[in-house]
Amino acid sequence: MPFRFPDRLLPDPSTGWNPSFVDFLTTRHPHLLTRWDGPIPGGEGAPLPVTHGTTILALRYGAGVVIAGDRQATEGMQVAARRIEKVYKADGYSAIAIAGVAGPCLEMARLFQTELEHYEKLEGVELSNEGKANKLAQMVKMNLPLAMQGLIVIPIFVGYDRRRSEGKIFKYDVTGGRYEETDYYATGSGGRDARATMKKLYRTDLPEAEALRAALEALYDAAEEDIGTAGPDFVRGIFPTVKTVTSSGIADVADAQIRSIYEGIIGIRKGT
């Protein structure tokens, strides 16, 4: 059945006013969601050419959380895109970063943004930070049939919990398992290398400048060790996406600032 925009406004009595946009799409407009019940086409040795996004990370510091990701997407041994976004604003006080197969990743990020906004508008209040993290877990779980066929999506969720006045990091596994991280976390193909760097640089309640530096240095190391992850690209002017989430909300870190932090890191490594 093709997608047809509804011309009636009143709710379907079977769903009523469930404030979840995802549930609404699942029951009423499943064509707008990625679903593939059959096997992935192509036999052994010829995997489906899909685009992968790579390293993403998050790190807690004094004022909140910093979340970052490189900008490269790969398709096998090729670079598929140099400027994709893996870190998204979810709402005014939270963000998600997504690693895995690019298509379903982008869809999940967009769907999650709509889900939070829809809930907030219908109910008149924002979901709690814990509620947002749990909702994302359900969405990752919904993706399990696709994940079993190789279309894996792994997000990191960070939010500023205004009731407890602290930043929080949640990581997920493919089955929708949700785990809170108290210090830092990184995942994707360069995740292990990024974690190793953050392990050395992390201290509790770092000031913001040092937290940004630790996050960017971790991405730099990941790019050195992992072929899927890109470092800062001074030629094209492409730098990792970095956002901070604090009590005053979500903020983007400007490219100019990231460039100068990288110039500092590279200067030290060159020994100049």
Add this chain to the structure above:
Amino acid sequence: MALPFYVSPEQMMQDKAEYARKGIAKGKSIIALENAQGILLVAENPSSSLNKISEIYDLIAFAGAGKYSEFENLRKAGIRYADLKGYAYSREDVTARSLANAYSQTIGNIFSQEMKPLEVEILVVEMGEADARNEMYRIAFDGSIMDEQGFAAIGGQADELKAYLKDKYQEGIPLEGSLRLATKALEASTSQKIRAENLEVALLDKHRSGRHFRRFETTELARLVGDAEG
């Protein structure tokens, strides 16, 4: 089997319209005003949790007068309509015009087909970005839709409010002035003083980006309305 009494269609529509008007007249009124900073929506509403004014989308707001349960249903349906459209196409494709049309269809169908008409009157307003024109649509209980400019009013005292605003409203009025004017108009129509905590005020704000809708807190209102008195 007894035959039902014959009632002429005219009589039936008249009865329904009268019923709906009576229901709406019981409720308090709402004003929308275009000002220099966007579109201001002002309602007299003693409840701080049961809202009459709501955000629908980035540039679109909703206001409902009449029976709460009925316009609340319409409000939620509108949000769902807008979010679905924004997700299926893009955020720019969500327009007040198509939403107002969908409302008009739905309310009109209920008026002509159901036993009981909806006792509601609603406003759908969209702030124009950059140089685009603002749009304000008023949809009545029978689904009839009207395109308003400058100011609009719904609810029991809508006619009095419009008469009041017609003389006093000026294009490009500043935000504080428009809030003062709306409060005065509401006070004139009810011949009562309205306190800040009984006002529900929201603005589609040109100075914001993304989601432009914002509500005014009671403290902020008390200051603005208080200033107006001083």
